[in-house]
Amino acid sequence: MSQPTFATPDDAAAHAEASTLLSPRFYTTDFAAMDRIDVSPLRAEWDAMLQEYEGDNNHDHFQRTPAFADEVARLAPTWSPELRAEFMAFLVSSLTSEFSGCVLYNEIQKNVSNPDVKRLMRYMARDESRHAGFLNQSLKDFGLGVDLGNLKRNKAYTYFKPKYIFYATYLSEKIGYARYITIFRQLERHPELRFHPIFRWFERWCNDEFRHGESFALILRANPSLLSGVNTLWIRFFQLAVYATMYVRDHQRPQLNAAMGFDPTAYDREVIRITRDISTQVFPVTLDIDHPAFFAGLDRLLRAAQGFERGRERGGVMGRLAQAGWALAGVAGFARLYVLAPRRRPLPAQVRMAPSW
Ligand SMILES: [Fe+2]
Numbered sequence: 001m002s003q004p005t006f007a008t009p010d011d012a013a014a015h016a017e018a019s020t021l022l023s024p025r026f027y028t029t030d031f032a033a034m035d036r037i038d039v040s041p042l043r044a045e046w047d048a049m050l051q052e053y054e055g056d057n058n059h060d061h062f063q064r065t066p067a068f069a070d071e072v073a074r075l076a077p078t079w080s081p082e083l084r085a086e087f088m089a090f091l092v093s094s095l096t097s098e099f100s101g102c103v104l105y106n107e108i109q110k111n112v113s114n115p116d117v118k119r120l121m122r123y124m125a126r127d128e129s130r131h132a133g134f135l136n137q138s139l140k141d142f143g144l145g146v147d148l149g150n151l152k153r154n155k156a157y158t159y160f161k162p163k164y165i166f167y168a169t170y171l172s173e174k175i176g177y178a179r180y181i182t183i184f185r186q187l188e189r190h191p192e193l194r195f196h197p198i199f200r201w202f203e204r205w206c207n208d209e210f211r212h213g214e215s216f217a218l219i220l221r222a223n224p225s226l227l228s229g230v231n232t233l234w235i236r237f238f239q240l241a242v243y244a245t246m247y248v249r250d251h252q253r254p255q256l257n258a259a260m261g262f263d264p265t266a267y268d269r270e271v272i273r274i275t276r277d278i279s280t281q282v283f284p285v286t287l288d289i290d291h292p293a294f295f296a297g298l299d300r301l302l303r304a305a306q307g308f309e310r311g312r313e314r315g316g317v318m319g320r321l322a323q324a325g326w327a328l329a330g331v332a333g334f335a336r337l338y339v340l341a342p343r344r345r346p347l348p349a350q351v352r353m354a355p356s357w
């Protein structure tokens with residue numbers, strides 16, 4: 001699939017601002033409803049978590065060492081143009097996701113008075129701002145830094161009710177953890193494949209994401225109505241949307257995966273398995289990823305997305321017809337996956353989990 005070449009900062013900004021089915025989104029929500037969130041049923045676990053944020057064990061982590069720039073200068077000339085383009089796309093989309101969290105958590109923090117929600121959002125915005133800044137520095141090495149003020153102003157915002165924010169951000173924090181730790185472990189085993197120093201930062205980094213996910217897990221578990229009845233249908237929907245989006249997007253970056261010694265299918269299977277295992281802390285229904293129809297269905301969605309893209313590149317009436325056909329195939333494929341019987345498990349008494357992957 002076509003990948004921008006990232007020749008100028010405008011290319012990076014356009015990639016960050018793009019609103020496609022696959023690009024990371026910015027969110028806004030109902031702040032008054034956020035203000036009414038009650039975490040008191042899990043007070044002890046909540047307070048222990050806020051203590052961890054307060055302790056801020058990563059306060060010194062997101063700083064560049066002099067060796068960082070040297071390593072970039074040594075390794076970048078060894079990249080193929082395709083790897084460079086895919087890696088820049090990875091940095092921009094990671095930056096956009098991190099900054100999306102930063103903007104949302106910061107807006108909630110500014111618009112609520114509930115002290116529990118306000119404190120949590122302040123800490124998470126602090127972490128995401130560091131993550132976004134650190135990624136942006138790596139883009140600046142290539143003259144591709146994204147103006148985050150402009151991005152905040154220009155990007156389209158999607159409105160989600162608080163409960164959808166909780167399902168979506170819980171999953172994106174946990175899948176973010178799973179993605180970063182899987183890359184970190186792979187490059188720990190194969191340091192010769194570490195083609196950029198930023199991957200060395202991923203271990204402590206992903207612990208922030210894990211904790212952000214824990215925060216949403218506590219909010220959801222403190223409000224059991226969000227985890228039962230018709231809401232379980234939404235929970236299944238969000239799991240499938242998050243997994244399918246990642247699956248299609250990662251297959252657009254074959255060189256990036258190959259450089260790290262990954263096959264995108266195997267990498268995504270591992271990431272989905274980790275995320276599914278973690279999400280049993282909060283979701284009473286999880287997708288049956290071990291069913292043969294599950295990954296076969298994701299492959300069907302991938303083919304539909306690739307067909308749609310070919311139609312777009314072709315253009316004209318035939319191109320548009322092809323796009324429409326593949327879009328229908330995509331919707332049908334998604335629906336087939338959605339109706340696969342999920343796994344149902346009772347929720348564990350203890351909500352918090354350790355990042356042990
Ligand atoms: Fe983050």
Ligand SMILES: [Fe+2]
Nearest residue numbers: 101173209212
């Ligand atoms: Fe996060």
